[in-house]
Amino acid sequence: MQQYTIIKETNIPRLPLEGEIDLTCRCNLRCRHCWLRIPANDPSGKKELSFDEIGRIIAEARAMGCRSWSISGGEPMLRPDFAGIFDMITSSSLPYSLNTNGTLITPSIARLLKRKGAKMVALYGATKEVHDQITRTPGSFEATMQGFTYLREAKTGFTVQLIPMRGNYHQYEAMIELARSLSPVYRMGAPWLYFSACGSAARNREISRQRLDPVSVIDLDPPNTMDDDEKITTALSPSGEDDRLFAACIDECRTFHIDPYGGMTFCPFVRDPALRYNLRKGSFSEAWDDFIPSITDKVRYDSEYRENCGSCNKSTDCRWCPAYAYLEHGRYSAKVSYLCRLTDKTRDYRKNWQLHHRRYFRIAGITIRVDSDIPFTEKTFDPKFKKFRAAGPGDEMIILRHHFSLKELNVSDLIENSGKEVYRRAPWAIYSKDRSWIYLGIAPQKCDKTIHCAAVFNEDHTRGRIYNNSEALFRQGNLHSLTMFPSDQILLARTLADRQACFFHAAGMIINGKGFLFVGHSGAGKTTAAKMLKKQGEVLCDDRIIVRHHTNGLRIHGTWSHGDLADVSAASAPLSAILFLEKSPANRLVPVTKQKETAQLLVQYVVKSLVTADWWEKILALIENIAGEVPAYRLQFDKSGRINDTIEKLL
Numbered sequence: 001m002q003q004y005t006i007i008k009e010t011n012i013p014r015l016p017l018e019g020e021i022d023l024t025c026r027c028n029l030r031c032r033h034c035w036l037r038i039p040a041n042d043p044s045g046k047k048e049l050s051f052d053e054i055g056r057i058i059a060e061a062r063a064m065g066c067r068s069w070s071i072s073g074g075e076p077m078l079r080p081d082f083a084g085i086f087d088m089i090t091s092s093s094l095p096y097s098l099n100t101n102g103t104l105i106t107p108s109i110a111r112l113l114k115r116k117g118a119k120m121v122a123l124y125g126a127t128k129e130v131h132d133q134i135t136r137t138p139g140s141f142e143a144t145m146q147g148f149t150y151l152r153e154a155k156t157g158f159t160v161q162l163i164p165m166r167g168n169y170h171q172y173e174a175m176i177e178l179a180r181s182l183s184p185v186y187r188m189g190a191p192w193l194y195f196s197a198c199g200s201a202a203r204n205r206e207i208s209r210q211r212l213d214p215v216s217v218i219d220l221d222p223p224n225t226m227d228d229d230e231k232i233t234t235a236l237s238p239s240g241e242d243d244r245l246f247a248a249c250i251d252e253c254r255t256f257h258i259d260p261y262g263g264m265t266f267c268p269f270v271r272d273p274a275l276r277y278n279l280r281k282g283s284f285s286e287a288w289d290d291f292i293p294s295i296t297d298k299v300r301y302d303s304e305y306r307e308n309c310g311s312c313n314k315s316t317d318c319r320w321c322p323a324y325a326y327l328e329h330g331r332y333s334a335k336v337s338y339l340c341r342l343t344d345k346t347r348d349y350r351k352n353w354q355l356h357h358r359r360y361f362r363i364a365g366i367t368i369r370v371d372s373d374i375p376f377t378e379k380t381f382d383p384k385f386k387k388f389r390a391a392g393p394g395d396e397m398i399i400l401r402h403h404f405s406l407k408e409l410n411v412s413d414l415i416e417n418s419g420k421e422v423y424r425r426a427p428w429a430i431y432s433k434d435r436s437w438i439y440l441g442i443a444p445q446k447c448d449k450t451i452h453c454a455a456v457f458n459e460d461h462t463r464g465r466i467y468n469n470s471e472a473l474f475r476q477g478n479l480h481s482l483t484m485f486p487s488d489q490i491l492l493a494r495t496l497a498d499r500q501a502c503f504f505h506a507a508g509m510i511i512n513g514k515g516f517l518f519v520g521h522s523g524a525g526k527t528t529a530a531k532m533l534k535k536q537g538e539v540l541c542d543d544r545i546i547v548r549h550h551t552n553g554l555r556i557h558g559t560w561s562h563g564d565l566a567d568v569s570a571a572s573a574p575l576s577a578i579l580f581l582e583k584s585p586a587n588r589l590v591p592v593t594k595q596k597e598t599a600q601l602l603v604q605y606v607v608k609s610l611v612t613a614d615w616w617e618k619i620l621a622l623i624e625n626i627a628g629e630v631p632a633y634r635l636q637f638d639k640s641g642r643i644n645d646t647i648e649k650l651l
Helices: 043-047 051-063 082-090 107-112 128-135 140-153 169-182 201-210 214-220 247-252 284-297 303-307 322-329 337-357 383-388 411-416 472-476 489-497 526-532 595-604 613-629 643-650
Strands: 018-022 068-072 096-100 118-123 159-162 185-188 255-258 263-265 358-363 366-372 397-403 420-425 428-433 436-441 453-458 463-468 501-511 514-519 538-541 544-550 553-557 572-583 588-592 632-637
Touching (some): 051 284, 068 082, 082 107, 107 140, 128 140, 169 185, 247 284, 255 284, 263 284, 358 383, 366 489, 397 489, 489 501, 489 544, 501 526, 501 613, 514 526, 514 553, 544 613, 553 613, 572 595, 588 595, 588 643
Parallel strands (some): 018 255, 096 118, 118 159, 366 397, 514 572
Antiparallel strands (some): 255 263, 420 428, 428 436, 436 453, 501 514, 588 632
C-alpha cells in the first residue's frame, strides 16, 4: 500500500470562511455537458429553500465567520426572488462570485450586478450554430449576447467564462477572440467534465462524448509545476494507516457547500445524501462543527482502492478524488479511467517541462530553482553560471518563476492594493503587504508611471514570481542574473540573513584549502589582489563573496557577481583570515587586534539590499561572530606582485 504524506500546513483556525450556494438546479438551457441541470419547470423547484430560509442560513454562517460567497445553480436567475437573494448575500459579503449563463440578464439585473464582485458569464461557442448546439436551446446565443450588452450598457464589469468541450473545441480560439471583444477579462471553465450528479446513464454517455482528449486538457490547463520539489500530494489521499478517504480534505477545508434544498457539506462535488446535513432540521453551527467532521469516519477505502489508486505510483500527478469516483461509478474507492489517461499525459508534460523550462543553481549551499514560461537554451544565461549549475533540488531551496506579461499580474490593481511602501528609488519601489514583498520596476523620472517589471516574493524571499513586460531580453540570452534584476544580490541578500550569512564587497581565494577574504570597496584592489594570487590557489570571485556560518564554522563561498576578473567558482572553504585592502608603497600585514575594530570595518563592506530592522539585527549578530572567530589584518600592498610573499607568511 502506497503511503502519502500531507505536508501542507495552515495556521488558520477551522472556520467556515467561504460559502458556496446553488440557488437552484433548474436551468433554462439543456447543455450537453451539464452534470447538475434539471428542467426549468421541474416540480422540484417547489422544494428549494425559501427566501427566509436562505436569509437564516446566511446570517448563521456570517455569525461563524463566513464573509465570502459563491452563487451558482443551475441558472440562479430562474428564481423570481434572485434579486432579493443576491442583495441579501452581497450586502454583507466581500468578495462574492456569481455564475450565470447570461440569458436571463435584464437591464435592472445588470444594474444590480454593478456591486463589486466576480460575475462569470458562460460562453459555449463563437457562433450561434455551435453555441446553441451545445445548449440544445435555439436562440440561447442571442440571449447570452443580449445579456452581455445589458452588462456593458450598465458599465458592470464581468468575466467571460469559456467552457471547452468536443462540440466547440474547434472554435476555441474564436471563442477567445469573441470573449476579448466582450470584456477585458476572460477565463476558462473546467477543462474536463464530471459525470452527472443524478447518475443518469444516458446523461453520462453524453458527457463522456463531450470530454476532451487528455492532450487537449493539458494544453488548456497545464499542471502546476511550482510545487514539484515539495512532496505535496492530493489532500484526499490517506496517510499511513489512516483509511479515511476524506479525512485530510476536511481537516484542511475552510469552505462549505449548500444545495438548493438545504443540504450542506464540505464540497460541491459530494452529492451523496448521506454526506449532506439537512439545514431545515438543524443549525449551520451543528452542520459545521459536528456533522462535517463526522464525515471523516463515514468513507473509508476498501480493497478496490488498495488494488487501484491506493497502490498507484502516479498519484502525485492524478486529479482523482473520492467525490469524482462516486460521480463516475457510485463508489468512493473506484478508479476513474479517464483520469488515469489524463495522469499519463500529465507526467509526460511535467517531464518535458522540467527538461526545457527548469534550471537549478547552487550558491552558498542554497539551491535556486529557476522556472520560466519560455524554454531555456544553452545561451540563456552567461557562461559563468555553468560553474553553479546543479542537477536537482537541495535541502535549502529558493524557487523563482519567470513570466513574460504584466497583464497576468493586473498591475493597476497591484499598485492600488500594494500595501505599505518601504522603499522608493529607481529602479525599484518596494512594498510590504500580507507577509509578502512586492517589487515594482519604476522609471527614474517621477512623471513616468510605467511599470517595467514586477516581482512578488513571500516573507523570507524563498518563493517568488517575476513578471517581465517583454520576452526580448530573455530570448536575447547571456543574462547576468537569474532574477533578471540588475543583480541577484537584491534577492540573495535577504535570504542569506535568515541563514547566518551575508554578501561582502570582497574578493575570495582558496589557498592550501583555506579561505581568504580580501575586503574593500571599488578601487581598493580586490581584482588586483585576485590576479596576483591567481597562481597560488582558486579564485572564488573578485568582487562579491558570501560568508556563512555553518554548524562546523564560518566558510566563504564564491558567487557569480564578479568584477573585472571573470574567474568565478562555486567552491567554498573555511574562513581563515580577513584582509582589509590598503594600497601602499610596500607589502605588509598589520594585525587588527581589537574585535570591535574588526566588526566596525566589516559593517562598512556588507552588501545591503532591502534593509529592515530585523535584517540588520541578523547581520550585526553574524558580524560579531565573524570578528570574534577570524583573525583580521590590514593588507598593505603595492603592484610589484610581492603580495604573494606576504600571504605566504600568513599561511
